[in-house]
Amino acid sequence: MLLPLAWGSLFFPGLFGVCTWGLRRARPAWTHHDCVMISTRHWLAREYVWFLIPYMIYDTYAMYLCEWYRAGDQSSKHSLTIFRNFLSKNRLMITHHVFILLVLVPIAQKLRGELGDFFVGCIFTAELSTPFVSLGRILIQLQQQHSLLYKVNGILTLTTFFMCRILLFPFMYWSYGRQQGLSLLRVPFHIPFHCNVANAFLIAPQIYWFSLLCKKAARLFDVPPAKKDS
Numbered sequence: 001m002l003l004p005l006a007w008g009s010l011f012f013p014g015l016f017g018v019c020t021w022g023l024r025r026a027r028p029a030w031t032h033h034d035c036v037m038i039s040t041r042h043w044l045a046r047e048y049v050w051f052l053i054p055y056m057i058y059d060t061y062a063m064y065l066c067e068w069y070r071a072g073d074q075s076s077k078h079s080l081t082i083f084r085n086f087l088s089k090n091r092l093m094i095t096h097h098v099f100i101l102l103v104l105v106p107i108a109q110k111l112r113g114e115l116g117d118f119f120v121g122c123i124f125t126a127e128l129s130t131p132f133v134s135l136g137r138i139l140i141q142l143q144q145q146h147s148l149l150y151k152v153n154g155i156l157t158l159t160t161f162f163m164c165r166i167l168l169f170p171f172m173y174w175s176y177g178r179q180q181g182l183s184l185l186r187v188p189f190h191i192p193f194h195c196n197v198a199n200a201f202l203i204a205p206q207i208y209w210f211s212l213l214c215k216k217a218a219r220l221f222d223v224p225p226a227k228k229d230s
Contacts, residue, residue: 046117048124049108056097063090096205103198122172126206129160145220154217161213165206169199 067086087094108120132153139150170184177187188196 046109046120049105049120052100052105056101060094060097063093092205092208099201103201107198118175119172122168123202126165126168128164129157132157132160151220154220158210158213158217161206161210166203166210169203172199 064083064086067089068082071082071085104123108116112120135153136150136157139145139147139153144150173187174184176182176191177184180187180190182190
């Protein structure tokens with residue numbers, strides 16, 4: 001399930017670019033604004049959201065299985081204690097998954113009507129960092145934390161995570177402001193309040209996870225004092 005989401009993060013920007021370029025060539029009389037507006041409307045921007053439901057359920061269950069196996073005590077499998085530990089250790093991630101399932105999916109599928117295809121496509125690009133995060137976890141399992149591949153992957157993880165999960169939100173605000181003739185700072189006051197709240201709920205865990213990635217990267221590239229002296 002990771003692959004469809006990750007490839008979706010590349011597919012939708014590519015589809016948008018191809019559609020815009022094709023319309024510019026096929027309809028030279030149209031303005032760039034017209035081509036962009038038509039290109040942001042595509043049925044896949046709505047239907048691809050259905051991938052989120054099985055993925056979020058699978059990912060939550062997979063995290064529970066990891067906690068189950070980490071417990072090690074075969075006699076207490078699926079016990080209430082393991083479940084409580086699972087909820088306690090993964091509180092933020094579970095909240096993130098539940099918010100996406102109960103709030104974002106209904107909004108993306110039904111409540112937004114015919115509006116917001118561009119912003120839905122932007123949200124999909126957040127998954128561009130997922131393959132690098134997953135590769136990092138795999139390399140840790142293989143005890144390759146000090147390999148060149150792990151360090152290069154760490155740089156790519158930080159870069160894609162920052163661009164696609166942090167800068168993504170000010171970019172969406174800037175894009176809306178450019179469309180409406182507003183400055184970036186004025187945009188939050190000209191959109192519905194619930195949109196700002198939803199974006200705040202989305203970006204808050206991203207900032208927290210990015211800070212954890214930065215701390216891990218700092219430890220990785222930190223040279224011990226003994227090596228510095230030598």
